[in-house]
Amino acid sequence: MTTLFINILAFGTLLSSIFSITSKNPVISVIFLISTFVQAALYLIFIGINFVGISYIVIYVGAIAVLFLFVIMMINIKLTDILETGNQYTKNLPLAIAIGSLFIFIIFTIVPFNFNNVPALSVLLDKITYFNSILSNSNIVSINLINSIVNNYFLSSISDVIITEFQQIEVLGHGLYTYGAVLLITLSVILLLAMFATIIISRNNKNIKT
Amino acid sequence: MIFISILTLIVAKALPSINSNLSSVYFTRISAIVFIYAGVLSFNTLYIQSIGSGIGIYSGLFQVTVISQFIEVFLLVIGSLILIAWPLRSSLNYISLSKDENLAPSGSVELSYSTDFSLIVLFSTLGSCLLVSTSDLVSMYLSIELQSFGLYVLATLYRNSESSTRAGLKYFLLGGLSSCLILLGAGLIYAYTGLTNFESIYSLISVSEVNNIIQGASLGAVLIIIGFLFKIAAAPLHNWSPDVYDETPTIVTIWLTIMPKISILILLLELHTQIGVIGPLNSITINLSSIQENSIYLLKNLLLISSLLSLIIGTVVGLAQTRIKRLLAYSTISHIGFILLALAINTEQSIDSLLFYIIQYSITNLDVFLIIIALSYIINNSYLNEDNDSIKDIRYISELKGKFFLAPLLSLSLSICLFSMAGIPPLIGFFSKQFVLYSAIGSGYYFMSIICIIVSVISASYYLKIIKVLHTEVEEDTKLLQARTRENLSVIRSYKLTENKYTLLSNFHSFLISTLTLSILFFIFKPSLILNSTQLLSLSLFNF
Numbered sequence: 001m002t003t004l005f006i007n008i009l010a011f012g013t014l015l016s017s018i019f020s021i022t023s024k025n026p027v028i029s030v031i032f033l034i035s036t037f038v039q040a041a042l043y044l045i046f047i048g049i050n051f052v053g054i055s056y057i058v059i060y061v062g063a064i065a066v067l068f069l070f071v072i073m074m075i076n077i078k079l080t081d082i083l084e085t086g087n088q089y090t091k092n093l094p095l096a097i098a099i100g101s102l103f104i105f106i107i108f109t110i111v112p113f114n115f116n117n118v119p120a121l122s123v124l125l126d127k128i129t130y131f132n133s134i135l136s137n138s139n140i141v142s143i144n145l146i147n148s149i150v151n152n153y154f155l156s157s158i159s160d161v162i163i164t165e166f167q168q169i170e171v172l173g174h175g176l177y178t179y180g181a182v183l184l185i186t187l188s189v190i191l192l193l194a195m196f197a198t199i200i201i202s203r204n205n206k207n208i209k210t
Numbered sequence: 211m212i213f214i215s216i217l218t219l220i221v222a223k224a225l226p227s228i229n230s231n232l233s234s235v236y237f238t239r240i241s242a243i244v245f246i247y248a249g250v251l252s253f254n255t256l257y258i259q260s261i262g263s264g265i266g267i268y269s270g271l272f273q274v275t276v277i278s279q280f281i282e283v284f285l286l287v288i289g290s291l292i293l294i295a296w297p298l299r300s301s302l303n304y305i306s307l308s309k310d311e312n313l314a315p316s317g318s319v320e321l322s323y324s325t326d327f328s329l330i331v332l333f334s335t336l337g338s339c340l341l342v343s344t345s346d347l348v349s350m351y352l353s354i355e356l357q358s359f360g361l362y363v364l365a366t367l368y369r370n371s372e373s374s375t376r377a378g379l380k381y382f383l384l385g386g387l388s389s390c391l392i393l394l395g396a397g398l399i400y401a402y403t404g405l406t407n408f409e410s411i412y413s414l415i416s417v418s419e420v421n422n423i424i425q426g427a428s429l430g431a432v433l434i435i436i437g438f439l440f441k442i443a444a445a446p447l448h449n450w451s452p453d454v455y456d457e458t459p460t461i462v463t464i465w466l467t468i469m470p471k472i473s474i475l476i477l478l479l480e481l482h483t484q485i486g487v488i489g490p491l492n493s494i495t496i497n498l499s500s501i502q503e504n505s506i507y508l509l510k511n512l513l514l515i516s517s518l519l520s521l522i523i524g525t526v527v528g529l530a531q532t533r534i535k536r537l538l539a540y541s542t543i544s545h546i547g548f549i550l551l552a553l554a555i556n557t558e559q560s561i562d563s564l565l566f567y568i569i570q571y572s573i574t575n576l577d578v579f580l581i582i583i584a585l586s587y588i589i590n591n592s593y594l595n596e597d598n599d600s601i602k603d604i605r606y607i608s609e610l611k612g613k614f615f616l617a618p619l620l621s622l623s624l625s626i627c628l629f630s631m632a633g634i635p636p637l638i639g640f641f642s643k644q645f646v647l648y649s650a651i652g653s654g655y656y657f658m659s660i661i662c663i664i665v666s667v668i669s670a671s672y673y674l675k676i677i678k679v680l681h682t683e684v685e686e687d688t689k690l691l692q693a694r695t696r697e698n699l700s701v702i703r704s705y706k707l708t709e710n711k712y713t714l715l716s717n718f719h720s721f722l723i724s725t726l727t728l729s730i731l732f733f734i735f736k737p738s739l740i741l742n743s744t745q746l747l748s749l750s751l752f753n754f
Contacts, residue, residue: 180348182271182272183271183348183349183352186340186349186356187352190355190359193356193360193363197330200367
């Protein structure tokens with residue numbers, strides 16, 4: 001049940017991200033963007049990564065997307081300009097397909113394709129291996145062995161989830177404040193620099209004259 | 211330690227910058243002193259006996275080794291030199307001399323820029339100091355972000371000029387892309403090995419025989435190295451660098467060409483030697499997996515290909531340039547090719563030559579850019595008359611024409627620097643090229659060394675072109691020029707009555723130029739000073 005729900009969420013994420021690119025009206029595309037973020041956050045929470053999911057909602061939906069929406073409503077773009085640029089998406093389509101397929105090819109030649117990630121496929125595969133073991137009826141080729149070969153079980157992160165499921169945020173905070181304290185300091189310096197940089201770039205120079 | 215001292219000084223400096231009571235001249239001076247002080251501190255840590263093969267500090271996220279400390283000292287000294295050379299009086303008064311009413315506030319703008327400049331430079335240097343001694347994927351990414359984020363801001367700092375804003379935006383987008391690549395690589399490594407610490411990744415690679423994990427980790431390493439090559443503008447990924455270097459003001463260009471490259475190259479050195487050292491050890495063991503061999507040669511081939519391409523592109527495309535900073539950017543690319551060649555060979559001798567090359571190259575480059583700044587002041591002061599509000603930097607080579615007669619010492623030292631970059635024997639650049647070529651031939655890279663020799667001969671031609679332009683007199687324009695200077699003199703005299711007397715160059719600037727030029731020139735008399743230290747460093751990398 002949850003796997004089905006997760007699949008629906010993943011599909012919805014993809015669909016709404018496509019809509020957010022292709023929709024003509026910028027406001028609607030931002031709303032689709034928000035729905036993409038919400039669905040991705042739900043997906044992350046359902047597969048057990050609580051903290052990242054929650055921070056998705058807080059940061060992207062709460063701050064960035066609403067800021068986008070606000071800015072787009074403020075600047076009030078004419079729709080005709082956007083409609084003209086909308087035709088140019090299909091012009092670059094062959095290039096995008098070529099680059100994307102090349103990337104996928106390279107990734108999948110080095111990274112083995114892993115059926116464990118796609119529940120619908122893995123169920124089918126389990127059935128096949130099950131029938132296989134019944135037919136061959138041998139103890140050596142057990143389901144587990146085939147599963148471990150096909151599904152790459154040694155890479156699965158079940159133990160990870162079980163350990164950190166309950167107190168993920170707690171564990172994160174603990175690690176961040178003891179082991180990675182210097183990382184926290186570095187991050188704070190980066191944020192300080194970001195704040196400083198935005199101030200000096202956007203500052204009005206006429207005020208300094210006095 | 212040193213980082214903390216820089217940090218506290220940043221905070222201490224940020225506070226008075228709010229009320230801005232202090233004169234901005236002090237800011238650059240103070241931050242230069244901060245750099246020197248931090249350099250002395252990290253030089254002191256070289257004397258700690260236990261430093262040996264490196265100490266992990268901050269719970270192993272950073273690793274202090276002899277090399278990282280030495281490079282840190284070097285970085286800080288170079289940084290302080292750049293800061294001291296910040297143009298102060300001359301540019302200010304020159305701007306305030308101009309007639310336009312609108313330009314009057316730009317003098318004070320210049321002042322405020324210099325404080326911002328020094329603060330951001332501090333941030334960025336903190337990032338590069340961290341980057342040199344990093345030993346963890348997370349801390350690597352954070353420090354490279356800190357460093358390059360400072361650089362993006364630095365490139366956009368002069369937002370009055372359109373070109374610098376454009377350059378900053380371009381730099382920001384492409385730097386963000388390369389950061390994404392680095393992050394993707396780090397994520398892949400983590401997904402396959404579950405480790406972020408460099409040491410444990412090295413040991414995992416050296417021990418494990420599982421093809422899957424090694425393959426994924428090697429993919430991640432390749433992506434990380436591609437990202438770094440993007441940042442140092444090596445050849446197939448070099449397209450952004452001439453534009454950015456050309457469009458930013460010269461004082462920022464110095465910083466962009468020297469500082470990030472040193473630290474990233476040292477990080478690449480650490481990564482590559484560690485993985486490369488593990489390689490031959492594995493080939494001794496009986497059950498070697500072919501894929502692992504592949505991954506090691508993959509990195510090496512990647513570096514070799516990029517060095518070959520950057521040697522060729524840097525020289526051949528550089529021949530057609532008319533803007534001086536574009537030309538210097540292309541020469542930077544070809545020098546990066548030499549450095550990457552020395553990096554890819556990865557023997558003790560080549561590492562020695564790599565360190566020496568980095569040091570000499572940054573000294574020479576600093577000198578060239580300082581001289582260009584100085585010349586641009588002199589030119590600006592001689593043509594004080596008309597459209598001087600926009601021209602601040604030298605843009606075209608042809609502007610240098612006949613400047614030998616205007617400022618003979620400066621142009622002599624510029625030509626010495628360019629000769630050194632081209633590799634004329636008694637100067638420092640010759641020795642570094644010779645060491646790289648020697649180590650390349652010694653370990654059997656004949657094709658690469660032939661390419662290097664051909665390419666350096668070609669590149670000598672465009673350095674010679676600059677020198678020729680510099681020393682030939684302008685024949686038709688002399689009368690016009692004389693008339694103009696006479697006119698200028700009268701104008702200047704009239705201005706002198708009202709304005710205070712402006713200096714052409716600050717004392718320290720000219721002192722710095724002379725020192726650097728003399729060190730390039732007289733390196734042959736006492737070569738042991740740099741050579742011994744680099745040799746010790748490379749030995750320490752391999753034998754501890």
